[in-house]
Amino acid sequence: xxxxxxxxxxxxxxxxxxxxxxxxxxxxxxxxxxxxxxxxxxxxxxxxxxxxxxxxxxxxxxxxxxxxxxxxxxxxxxxxxxxxxxxxxxxxxxxxxxxxxxxxxxxxxxxxxxxxxxxxxxxxxxxxxxxxxxxxxxxxxxxxxxxxxxxxxxxxxxxxxxxxxx
Amino acid sequence: xxxxxxxxxxxxxxxxxxxxxxxxxxxxxxxxxxxxxxxxxxxxxxxxxxxxxxxxxxxxxxxxxxxxxxxxxxxxxxxxxxxxxxxxxxxxxxxxxxxxxxxxxxxxxxxxxxxxxxxxxxxxxxxxxxxxxxxxxxxxxxxxxxxxxxxxxxxxxxxxxxxxxxxxxxxxxxxxxxxxxxxxxxxxxxxxxxxxxxxxxxxxxxxxxxxxxxxxxxxxxxxxxxxxxxxxxxxxxxxxxxxxxxxxxxxxxxxxxxxxxxxxxxxxxxxxxxxxxxxxxxxxxxxxxxxxxxxxxxxxxxxxxxxxxxxxxxxxxxxxxxxxxxxxxxxxxxxxxxxxxxxxxxxxxxxxxxxxxxxxxxxxxxx
Numbered sequence: 001x002x003x004x005x006x007x008x009x010x011x012x013x014x015x016x017x018x019x020x021x022x023x024x025x026x027x028x029x030x031x032x033x034x035x036x037x038x039x040x041x042x043x044x045x046x047x048x049x050x051x052x053x054x055x056x057x058x059x060x061x062x063x064x065x066x067x068x069x070x071x072x073x074x075x076x077x078x079x080x081x082x083x084x085x086x087x088x089x090x091x092x093x094x095x096x097x098x099x100x101x102x103x104x105x106x107x108x109x110x111x112x113x114x115x116x117x118x119x120x121x122x123x124x125x126x127x128x129x130x131x132x133x134x135x136x137x138x139x140x141x142x143x144x145x146x147x148x149x150x151x152x153x154x155x156x157x158x159x160x161x162x163x164x165x166x
Numbered sequence: 167x168x169x170x171x172x173x174x175x176x177x178x179x180x181x182x183x184x185x186x187x188x189x190x191x192x193x194x195x196x197x198x199x200x201x202x203x204x205x206x207x208x209x210x211x212x213x214x215x216x217x218x219x220x221x222x223x224x225x226x227x228x229x230x231x232x233x234x235x236x237x238x239x240x241x242x243x244x245x246x247x248x249x250x251x252x253x254x255x256x257x258x259x260x261x262x263x264x265x266x267x268x269x270x271x272x273x274x275x276x277x278x279x280x281x282x283x284x285x286x287x288x289x290x291x292x293x294x295x296x297x298x299x300x301x302x303x304x305x306x307x308x309x310x311x312x313x314x315x316x317x318x319x320x321x322x323x324x325x326x327x328x329x330x331x332x333x334x335x336x337x338x339x340x341x342x343x344x345x346x347x348x349x350x351x352x353x354x355x356x357x358x359x360x361x362x363x364x365x366x367x368x369x370x371x372x373x374x375x376x377x378x379x380x381x382x383x384x385x386x387x388x389x390x391x392x393x394x395x396x397x398x399x400x401x402x403x404x405x406x407x408x409x410x411x412x413x414x415x416x417x418x419x420x421x422x423x424x425x426x427x428x429x430x431x432x433x434x435x436x437x438x439x440x441x442x443x444x445x446x447x448x449x450x451x452x453x454x455x456x457x458x459x460x461x462x463x464x465x466x467x468x469x470x471x472x473x474x475x476x477x478x479x480x481x482x483x484x485x486x487x488x489x490x491x492x493x494x495x496x497x498x499x500x501x502x503x504x505x506x507x508x509x510x511x512x513x514x515x516x517x518x519x520x521x522x523x524x525x526x527x528x529x530x531x532x533x
Contacts, residue, residue: 011311012406015312016319020411023326032330032377
């Protein structure tokens with residue numbers, strides 16, 4: 001220890017401090033700051049580049065997902081539209097069918113009613129005509145029968161014979 | 167494709183490996199060279215104390231930059247450094263005046279002598295008086311000399327400035343990606359940030375400590391590595407240097423500390439009042455012990471590394487046998503590689519613990 005203190009040279013200490021602190025200050029200005037700054041900038045740059053690449057990748061994924069979603073939506077919409085159209089068509093056909101049926105039924109019913117009434121009219125007419133003709137025939141028959149006197153008397157007789165006197 | 171391209175590459179690679187191995191060998195050999203010159207003349211008995219002296223000398227700071235010495239011709243190869251003294255006025259002169267401690271330097275009528283890497287004021291003959299513990303009693307003027315360690319630190323500071331300024335500039339030129347040497351430095355800067363600062367201080371507050379942590383990490387590491395070269399200045403193994411670094415950690419810790427930190431020191435929450443009173447002085451002591459341990463750890467590790475490595479290199483010359491010397495060489499080689507690891511490890515530990523203390527100081531209350 002005593003030897004150490006004896007060996008201690010104040011002059012050397014003085015120069016050492018002067019040189020070292022001077023070197024420290026000079027290097028700080030001309031070397032350490034620019035070096036650490038440049039290294040830091042480079043590292044930041046690399047970090048930023050990686051981050052932006054990652055962001056771009058995520059965006060790409062989002063975009064793809066979006067595209068997929070839109071496509072699916074469009075597909076669903078199309079399917080819906082098609083289904084609706086089909087439904088509409090079916091409905092229309094069914095409606096038309098029902099309407100046609102109803103119309104047809106109505107026409108048939110009308111036709112039947114007309115036929116019925118025509119038939120009745122025809123029957124009535126026929127009856128009338130038959131009656132007329134019958135009366136005519138009867139008239140003619142009667143006129144012919146009653147052309148001679150004897151026959152007229154005979155008839156009256158037979159008729160009187162039919163009428164039973166009560 | 168060129169048919170021989172494969173073999174061409176292989177050859178270049180082999181060449182590089184060879185160069186690397188050669189480089190490591192040169193590092194070790196150069197260090198051993200320092201002893202070789204001294205070892206030539208002396209006998210074995212004296213050699214031991216010589217190595218001891220050399221080791222001692224090497225561990226200390228020096229007032230001149232000597233690459234190697236030729237003892238036979240009494241010549242030192244290197245260059246002198248400026249001596250700056252404060253002794254009733256500023257005295258500036260070249261360290262060549264001392265002639266490596268052999269002569270007395272005369273400046274403005276004052277005489278100075280270099281003795282065991284320290285400058286003492288003496289008379290014209292350079293007499294040094296001793297007390298009973300064989301310590302010099304001459305007055306020591308305030309020594310602000312540009313020593314070998316100061317030069318080493320200045321070198322590293324300049325090197326660091328250009329290296330990291332280059333890295334900072336390369337970002338602008340190359341669109342945020344480093345080029346050249348920056349490719350090697352950037353991961354280290356990121357290591358300090360991601361493995362040292364953020365885990366210990368936290369994501370929110372680490373930024374204001376980064377300048378200190380980065381500077382201290384590379385400063386200590388590069389100085390440790392410089393200590394491994396044949397120049398081998400023992401800068402981070404000098405107590406004044408580690409004291410300075412630890413002092414900065416201490417100051418930054420305490421000046422950026424928040425209420426929560428001081429609360430934990432003086433009035434520990436969640437313990438009985440009696441314990442609070444007992445704990446306060448212990449915790450207060452801890453405030454000083456923490457940076458003190460930083461100072462001692464770095465100093466001791468680096469000094470120990472230099473001592474062990476030099477002792478083993480010195481052993482090569484002591485053994486002078488076909489078995490001992492290669493064995494010592496192998497050991498020195500392995501240890502050099504270990505020391506390279508220690509150089510980085512100690513820089514890491516110093517930075518890591520500093521960050522840990524900063525983290526404690528700026529931690530928010532969480533209960």
